[in-house]
Each structure stands twice: as structure tokens, then as C-alpha cells.
Amino acid sequence: MxxxxxxxxxxxxxxxxxxxxxxxxxxxxxxxxxxxxxxxxxxxxxxxxxxxxxxxxxxxxxxxxxxxxxxxxxxxxxxxxxxxxxxxxxxxxxxxxxxxxxxxxxxxxxxxxxxxxxxxxxxxxxxxxxxxxxxxxxxxxxxxxxARDLPFAKADGKRVWTYRHAMTPPEMPKKLLVIGSGAIGIEFASFYNDMGCDVTVVEMLDRIVPVEDKDVSAFLEKSLTKQGMTIMTGAGVEDINVSASGVKAKIKAKDGKVSETEFTHCITAIGIxxxxxxxxxxxxxxxxxxxxxxxxxxxxxxxxxxxxxxxxxxxxxxxxxxxxxxxxxxxxxxxLGNKEVHPHPLDRGNIPGCTYCHPQIASVGLTEAKAKEAGHEVKAGTFPFIGNGKAIALGEAEGFVKTVFNAKTGELLGAHMVGAEVTEMIQGFVVGKTLETTEAELMQTVFPHPTISESMHESVLASYGRALHI
Missing domain, CATH: 3.50.50.60 (FAD/NAD(P)-binding domain)
Structure with a gap:
């Protein structure tokens, strides 16, 4: 039947x-x-x-x-x-x-x-x-x-892991290689680094989290390096030799030199x-x-x-x-005949992205570079958390909020953040973009004090040379 x-x-x-x-x-x-x-x-x-x-x-x-x-x-x-x-x-x-x-x-x-x-x-x-x-x-x-496998090193759950293996590890890695620095790779790199593991991240492009604004990428790399990670950009893993005790990886660095390094485990995060x-x-x-x-x-x-x-x-x-x-x-x-529903097509430009590393990153819309590539004349402003009272009180003064506007129309083109709780704050800018806001409405919005979200307001003001607290 x-x-x-x-x-x-x-x-x-x-x-x-x-x-x-x-x-x-x-x-x-x-x-x-x-x-x-x-x-x-x-x-x-x-x-x-x-x-x-x-x-x-x-x-x-x-x-x-x-x-x-x-x-x-x-x-x-x-x-x-x-x-x-x-x-x-x-x-x-x-x-x-x-x-x-x-x-x-x-x-x-x-x-x-x-x-x-x-x-x-x-x-x-x-x-x-x-x-x-x-x-x-x-x-x-x-x-x-x-998860996508490396052609020369398929995940076995023992020494070579995907995100799924990394969530239920049979043992704590001592020295971990993370291949790929997108959201999944960076989140696991951050987790295992905080747990006490020696972590190396290899990214083939010229910066980590490459879909983010370049200022966010630069800040995050500096922060993760300060936390003890080894970050290799413009580099590639050419081969992996897996044994019962670990993995040997041939890594081609940015300068073209190939070295062989031993790790206890490897996470592949190279796409889906x-x-x-x-x-x-x-x-x-x-x-x-x-x-x-x-x-x-x-x-x-x-x-x-x-x-x-x-x-x-x-x-x-x-x-x-x-x-x-x-x-x-x-x-x-x-x-099927329902006249009460009015579906709207998805606007991919209003979809936020969040990465829960330490510090967090979040963004929506165009980066400054992409906005310029698209032909926009832009106004962009950045406000650092060091100028925000709540961030200082929390002991989380590292980070910033960056906003990108169309200089002629005032349209909010993009917003980019790095720091504490930014994954909770980004939705304010997502709502703004969905409502097709301009800098005028954002400037007139009253942000509560003391909150880290005041940095959002200040970044808008900074885009127009009006920041108050820096």
C-alpha cells in the first residue's frame, strides 16, 4: 500500500x-x-x-x-x-x-x-x-x-578526522594540524587550542577566514597567534603519511619551501x-x-x-x-491554492555569518573590498572595543565593529565584527539591512548603556567621521 x-x-x-x-x-x-x-x-x-x-x-x-x-x-x-x-x-x-x-x-x-x-x-x-x-x-x-575528504588522506577517525570525529575524540591530540580556516576549521582550532593542544592551521589562500573582511581576518590571525597557534597562510598540504602513532604532513609554505612536520592528529576542513x-x-x-x-x-x-x-x-x-x-x-x-500566504524569495545579501572561535566573528553583507568591486563609492568606519566601557569591564577589550555604507545613498552595505558576543550582536545589523536602513536611522537609534552593542552605533558614527568615544 x-x-x-x-x-x-x-x-x-x-x-x-x-x-x-x-x-x-x-x-x-x-x-x-x-x-x-x-x-x-x-x-x-x-x-x-x-x-x-x-x-x-x-x-x-x-x-x-x-x-x-x-x-x-x-x-x-x-x-x-x-x-x-x-x-x-x-x-x-x-x-x-x-x-x-x-x-x-x-x-x-x-x-x-x-x-x-x-x-x-x-x-x-x-x-x-x-x-x-x-x-x-x-x-x-x-x-x-x-565533509569533503582530502584525496590523499581520507578521514579514518583515528588520526585523520572530519568535524564529526573531532566532536567525539578518542583521545586529546597533543599536536594538531587543521587543514582549512573556514568556520569549521577555525572553531575546532580554537577549541583544541583552549583545551591545551599545540595547534597549526594551514590555509591555502592568503588569509584565514577568507570570506570575511580583510580587517577581521588580520585581527583574528593576530589574536590566535597571540594565543599560541601557528597560522600558515598561502600554504598547502601536499601529502600526509598516516601511521599508528600520528601523521607526517608535507607542507608547502608561502615562500615555496616544503617541510615535513609530525602531528598526532589532523582535522580536514576543506569544504563540503x-x-x-x-x-x-x-x-x-x-x-x-x-x-x-x-x-x-x-x-x-x-x-x-x-x-x-x-x-x-x-x-x-x-x-x-x-x-x-x-x-x-x-x-x-x-x-495548492492557499491565498493567505505570500512567500518572499531569499535575499542572500542579508544572511549573517557567525564563527564561534575565540574571539568570535560575525558579519552580514558586503566587505569593504567587495563593495568597491561592485562599483559602490563607500564610507567605512571602525570602532574598537577598547573604547567601549562594557567591553573593558568584562575584560574583553579586544575586538572591533566595522560598518560599510554607500557614500551617495547612505545604504548599509555590510557590517563586520570580531570580539566578545558579536554573534549575538550581528542581528541588529541584519534587521537594519532587511529594513533597507541608512546611516540616518542607525545614528538616530538609541543604544542601551553600558553594552558592547554601543560599539555598533559608534562604528556607524565613525563611518561619517562622528565617533564620540575615540
Whole structure:
């Protein structure tokens, strides 16, 4: 017997489960297909458990620097890796159970198993219980992505790790090589460095976190180097020899010299591969390097087949996937005759990026360089945390906020931050960009005192030569 639905969502990550919930809210009979764990990579092996790890490392850092705050802690402060990982897994389990509850609350049918499309609006689900056939008026593919392997050093979980292995390490690395300095690479480099490991980061481009504004990259490299990390930019790992005791890496430095260095472990963080193979997409969707090509609402070339999240073009972020899920669900409801919904296409220029290293970085919109490349005449201003009373009181005076405006229209083109709690502050500028604000509204906004967010106001003022506290 074939089960029939209005919508079937293939994959239950932050894109898939949110799309399913919104479909259910709109009165559509909805099912979700998941092969592993509800919540997908983000809740179980990505965004959330990594933040739990980083929080433990942050607390350790503060404990080790208690004297900076006039405090004395008796005895040696040590990290219990097993307990740290256990706490992280407990957080992931709690959220997984939360998604399970949300599925029940919204009357969404969950089919656990391997889903394969048999057409634009039909699929089979294979599990230990056998094979089910499902059909729907619409299908949303939300299968996500996985870590990309190095061709000459595939992850084995012992000496060569992906982010997934790095979250449940069998032992604490003594000397760690991190290949790649995007968000994932830098977060794990920061975590293991705070935990006491000797960390080297190798980045093939000329600066770390290369998608960020160059001023943020320069500040972060200086800060991480000060914390004891070795940062190699313009460098590449040419070969890795893995043994039972560690890895030997041939690294070509910026000057062209190749050296061989021994490490106990290696994390590869060189990008992602979409999970789009062997699920029946070959004739149903247009693909580019494995990513499903979609319109601004998530439609593929096949009527009734939609796609969202990390299996589609970037940026590959959980919050982007969730937003796409809502947009897609509302577009489907509209196609099915709902006149009360008015879906809006996603504006990729308003998607914030956050990296939870120490110090944190956050940004939205164009960097100063990209704004100039796009032909804008720009006004840019920076305000350092050393001029902010709250940052000084917190002992977090390292960091800054930078804003970029169109000099002619006053449009906010981008905002870039590095320092304490900036991942919580960036949303103020995201709201501003979404509302198409100019410098005038931001200057007239009253920011509470004392807060680090006052640096946001000051950076706007600095862009126009009006900063008050520096």
C-alpha cells in the first residue's frame, strides 16, 4: 500500500524539519523521511554540539585567567575531555528529542529509513522493516551535505578526522594540524587550542577566514597567534603519511619551501560535498558539482520537486536552510491554492555569518573590498572595543565593529565584527539591512548603556567621521 501526502520532506535537518513544520501549520498533510537522526547534522553533529564544546573551552579559558578578574582558584584547572564530550552529546540528545516532540505536536508522520526518489513526487523508503512507497503532491529534498575528504588522506577517525570525529575524540591530540580556516576549521582550532593542544592551521589562500573582511581576518590571525597557534597562510598540504602513532604532513609554505612536520592528529576542513548521489535525482533536477539548482523559492526543473539547504547553492548555513524551508513551504501552499500566504524569495545579501572561535566573528553583507568591486563609492568606519566601557569591564577589550555604507545613498552595505558576543550582536545589523536602513536611522537609534552593542552605533558614527568615544 502506498502512503499519500500533500508534502514529503526528504531529510530532517534545520531546513527539512522547519519546512515540514511550516507545511503542517499551513494545513498540509506532511511526512518527513530521515535515515539517521531527527535534526540532521546541525543538531546532532554540527552547530549545536560544537557550541557546547566551545562553551566548555571558554569556561576553561576564564578559569585559567581568573587572576585577571581578581579571583583565586585553588588547585590545578584541568579539562576532562570525556566529561566535556559527554556534556556536548547530552545537549545534542536533548535537541533531537525536541525535534521528535515537534513532529508529534504538528502531526507530521516520520518515516525512518533511506529515501530514494522514484519520480518528482514519489519515493521509496528502505529500512530494517522493509520497503515503503510514498507519494505526494510535492516533495522537498533537504538531504544536506558532508565533509569533503582530502584525496590523499581520507578521514579514518583515528588520526585523520572530519568535524564529526573531532566532536567525539578518542583521545586529546597533543599536536594538531587543521587543514582549512573556514568556520569549521577555525572553531575546532580554537577549541583544541583552549583545551591545551599545540595547534597549526594551514590555509591555502592568503588569509584565514577568507570570506570575511580583510580587517577581521588580520585581527583574528593576530589574536590566535597571540594565543599560541601557528597560522600558515598561502600554504598547502601536499601529502600526509598516516601511521599508528600520528601523521607526517608535507607542507608547502608561502615562500615555496616544503617541510615535513609530525602531528598526532589532523582535522580536514576543506569544504563540503552535497548528499545528492544515489537518491534518484539524475533526471529530475539540474545539478552543478552535485548541488541542486533551484529558483528563489526552491523549485527544481521538475514540477512538484523542490530543494533547500546545503544540497543547494550556498551559503551553507543552518539558518539559511531554515529560512529556505519556510519560503518553500509557503510557495507550495500557494501553489495548492492557499491565498493567505505570500512567500518572499531569499535575499542572500542579508544572511549573517557567525564563527564561534575565540574571539568570535560575525558579519552580514558586503566587505569593504567587495563593495568597491561592485562599483559602490563607500564610507567605512571602525570602532574598537577598547573604547567601549562594557567591553573593558568584562575584560574583553579586544575586538572591533566595522560598518560599510554607500557614500551617495547612505545604504548599509555590510557590517563586520570580531570580539566578545558579536554573534549575538550581528542581528541588529541584519534587521537594519532587511529594513533597507541608512546611516540616518542607525545614528538616530538609541543604544542601551553600558553594552558592547554601543560599539555598533559608534562604528556607524565613525563611518561619517562622528565617533564620540575615540
Amino acid at each position: 502506498t502512503a499519500q501526502y500533500d508534502v514529503i520532506v526528504l531529510g530532517s535537518g534545520p531546513g527539512g524539519y522547519v519546512a515540514a513544520i511550516r507545511c503542517a501549520q499551513l494545513g498540509l498533510k506532511t511526512a518527513i523521511v530521515e535515515r539517521e537522526l531527527l535534526g540532521g547534522i546541525c543538531l546532532n553533529w554540527g552547530c549545536i554540539p560544537t557550541k557546547a564544546l566551545l562553551r566548555s573551552a571558554e569556561i576553561l579559558h576564564y578559569a585559567q585567567h581568573a587572576s585577571d578578574y581578581g579571583l583565586k582558584i585553588a588547585g590545578k584547572i584541568e579539562a576532562d575531555l570525556e566529561a566535556v564530550v559527554k556534556r556536548s552529546r547530552g545537549v545534542a540528545k536533548q535537541l533531537n528529542q525536541g525535534v521528535t516532540h515537534l513532529m508529534k505536536k504538528n502531526k507530521i508522520t516520520v518515516h525512518m529509513g533511506e529515501g530514494t526518489l522514484t519520480g518528482p513526487t514519489s519515493l521509496t523508503v528502505k529500512s530494517d522493516k522493509g520497503e515503503e512507497k510514498l507519494t505526494a503532491k510535492h516533495v522537498i529534498v533537504a538531504t544536506g551535505a558532508r 560535498v552535497p548528499n545528492t548521489e544515489n537518491i534518484g535525482l539524475e533526471k529530475l533536477a539540474e545539478m552543478d558539482r552535485g548541488f541542486i539548482q533551484i529558483d528563489p523559492y526552491g523549485r527544481t526543473k521538475s514540477k512538484g520537486l523542490w530543494a533547500i539547504g546545503d544540497c543547494t547553492p550556498g551559503p551553507w548555513l543552518a539558518h539559511k536552510a531554515s529560512h529556505e524551508g519556510v519560503t518553500c513551504a509557503e510557495a507550495i501552499a500557494k501553489d
